Amino acid sequence: MERPLDHIEAFEEARPMLTGLAYRLLGSRAEAEDVVQDTFLAWDAANRDEIENRRGWLTSVATRRSLDVLKSARRSRTEYVGSWLPEPMETAQEATPETDFLMSESVTMAFLLVLERLAPKERAAFILHDVFGMEYAEIAESLQVSEAACRKLASRARVNVRSAGNTRPAPKHIQERLVEAFQAAVTTGVADGLAALLSSHAVLTADSGGKADSIRKPLRGAEVILQFVTRYLSRWYANYQVAVAEINAQRALIARAGARTEAIVTFAVGGDNRVEEIMITRNPDKLRRFDLED
Structure with missing residues (x-):
């Protein structure tokens, strides 16, 4: 029996946002795409009738999977030969609703390198709140911490990002x-x-x-x-x-x-x-x- 397309279309609508989120968390387009695929498999297997907030559910799954990958990646990067840089990503010269999540000022190499210096949950809290505009209560649920702890994570990250200097694209x-x-x-x-x-x-x-x-x-x-x-x-x-x-x-x-x-x-x-x-x-x-x- 062929699967209905409605839930696939719903996921595809969220894909640019999920890819942008995972890429910022991991600094790797390849790893981000793997995370998005894992998120789709979880979405495909879920009882979607019980999911009231599709964006929040997908974001939570992608965030948790990214944090799992990040833990492993951090261990491997300590053994990396020479300097490590984020994986480059080609970005469109003109933004569209589909590409906006992948080409804003928060994907510059300088910004990604600052994120690399943050603790994983600090990075996630900051990206979800300051880049994707999510509420702290929703982020706290994704990170499985209290809302107060979530605010502290984002605040510490924000201080570190600001102290790093300019991370925006040059004119x-x-x-x-x-x-x-x-x-x-x-x-x-x-x-x-x-x-x-x-x-x-x-x-x-x-x-x-x-x-x-x-x-x-x-x-x-x-x-x-x-x-x-x-x-x-x-x-x-x-x-x-x-x-x-x-x-x-x-x-x-x-x-x-x-x-x-x-x-x-x-x-x-x-x-x-x-x-x-x-x-x-x-x-x-x-x-x-x-x-x-x-």
């Missing part, structure tokens, strides 16, 4: 200048434009997971970064085709060898519109979805 004209300056630096070896945009205490981080040629420790300071970009990256990038894309709600660069994606370069910009961090994703496990079709 579009700054993003354009930045990608142009970085491209000029790696293609010509002349980094004057990039130097003008770098904070003196900027950091360059690369994530390879030990599966690709890359630095293992962050480089700190504008002078060190400029030397690395002009002396090393300029030679490396000469072997690839570099294109501009919209990644995590900001302009970024994708380097490819033919159809295969070899690196994604994203940027975190401070409140003074200077680059605080350059992030290079080299781990092939995080790049496969960006490969072109042969």
